Amino acid sequence: MGGCCSTETVEIEQFTPRAGLPVVVIGAGPVGLAAAAHLTERGLDFLVIEAGEQAGASITQWGHVRVFSPWRYNIDPAARRLLEARGWTAPDPEWLPTGAEIVSGYLAPLADAIGDRLRTGVKVIAISRLGYDRVRTKGREEAPFLVRLDSGEEIQARAVIDASGTWTEPNVLGASGLPAFGETDAADVIDHALPDVLGADRAAYAGKHTLVVGAGHSAATTLIALAQLEDAQITWAIRAGSAARTYGGGDADALPARGALGTRLHHLVTSGRVRLLTGFFTHSVEKADGQVRVVSRDPSGAGQSVTVDRIVSATGYRPDHSIASELRLDLDPILGSTSQLAPLIDPNDHSCGTVPAHGVDELAHPESGYYAVGVKSYGRAPTFLMATGYEQVRSVVAALAGDWEAARDVQLDLPETGVCSSNLAEAQEQRVGLATGISGGLLATPLPVTTVSSSSSSSGGGCCG
Structure with missing residues (x-):
């Protein structure tokens, strides 16, 4: 027969900084x-x-x-x-x-x-x-x-x-939150978000067939970079039935550069430069003959697959x-x-x-x-x-x-879309090329919903995955 022990009432008090400690x-x-x-x-x-x-x-x-x-x-x-x-x-x-x-x-x-x-x-x-x-x-x-x-x-x-x-701590490639079968064994051909496709990592992607998995802005950024490699073949896989969320609001986006990113990706898909696979739930990764076969199994049990040279797992x-x-x-x-x-x-x-x-x-x-x-x-x-x-x-x-x-006086205004000119994005693109973004809004800031002119801009803000 077990015994009991005394209990004590615990009250969580407001923390008071102690002098002398950082x-x-x-x-x-x-x-x-x-x-x-x-x-x-x-x-x-x-x-x-x-x-x-x-x-x-x-x-x-x-x-x-x-x-x-x-x-x-x-x-x-x-x-x-x-x-x-x-x-x-x-x-x-x-x-x-x-x-x-x-x-x-x-x-x-x-x-x-x-x-x-x-x-x-x-x-x-x-x-x-x-x-x-x-x-x-x-x-x-x-x-x-x-x-x-x-x-x-x-x-x-x-x-x-x-x-x-x-x-x-990147998420796994597997669609159910668990590593895909074979994912660990194929780690040498799987990169996580935002490889330097046009720079330091170019040799790994030039002339290769790459599968990009993920529907956020980091996936979009990588897809657009890959499309600039003329001899690269590109496949994009997402779980959703449509890529509309990734394409975003286009001209209606409160951030012109973010809207331009989605617009350009949409063009790459509709033109056939990027092959889009929807309803793709990564289940297994199989290495064979110098390539890797990625198999999807959706919740209904239906499957599809694609064979590629490399994978970019932009899954958050x-x-x-x-x-x-x-x-x-x-x-x-x-x-x-x-x-x-x-x-x-x-x-x-x-x-x-x-x-x-x-x-x-x-x-x-x-x-x-x-x-x-x-x-x-x-x-x-x-x-x-x-x-x-x-x-x-x-x-x-x-x-x-x-x-x-x-x-407790917290102030934050985060409009998702707004009416604004694309002049900032166009001017920036003329100077350095299309601006791209970071998954999860790593470098994102809010912006007021306002119209901007070519001489001044009131739009700032950022991305979300």
Whole structure:
């Protein structure tokens, strides 16, 4: 016969920063460095930990890609103030930068401004509370966070802002969320989103038949690049019965460059340059005779297949919460975001332009003082916009500073489409070629719904997967 033990009532209190300990920010991408800029303005001590060898390390992997929104919409306000105080001059506000230009023109100077409070080449492998595992409650709120690094060092922190992103956790190729049969064995011929088809990776694709799987903007970007290789054969596979969502709103898109992307892809399909397979549910991958056969099996059991030389799996990303396994997280069982945020970003109900404003309250976990922000906060939802991440960290940092009025005054306007001129996209295309985009809105910002003229532009914004 078992016995009983006493129970205690646990109340989660608002987190109060402890003097003498820094806020640890994980990740030195745009959102992580924006958090650092806001912490600087608030006078809060902090330390940024970046696993890569430089700020924006993940962005350098798609540095060849040009984003949808011009410079003026890709810079966090607090970061801008910090940089301008040091004599920094912002790039041409109307220019659509590449990932490489964002790193060199914005993130690298911002990293310099942060100085020795940014540590690169160091990876966070675990977060806990000092002296507390996930089960122990009494006194938990007073215990500092313990951040363990792969070097063996441990850092105590008053709060943790996890902006580590999802770039290193791509979704599998298999259509049911499980790896396709043979996917691991065929890894040498499968690339994930945004290979440099026209540059460093050209030899792998020139003269080859490539299958691109995925319906987001990263898939569209890769398809358009492949089409510029005259001797390349291209097949595009999507689960949906139509590619209309990928084609987007064309001239009605609030971002001219994004609309132009969909329009050009639509032309490639209708002209026959790109072969489109709809209702394609990747089930198995079979290597044979130097090629790879990809087999689809849809929910009804019907199948189709295509034999190609290479595969680009542009199927999105998912968060890795394993480093916080000893923290008390409230994760939505479907998306992997917080349970309060999930209904606001659910891709079954929302696009990136219809996500409502949200901040510290929607990002809070039972583990007071821990916040996942940026694209990681969205879990598997592809509706993230960079501007959302900037507003998230502004709200979180205000809360950590005790300014709850500012923390809860969240403002975000994300119109999905609007009436605007395509002059910006046309002018940019004349200068550098068609602008392309990033899956999941990695570098996306909101834009007002407004008409623009050839002499000025009020449109910024971004993409969603």
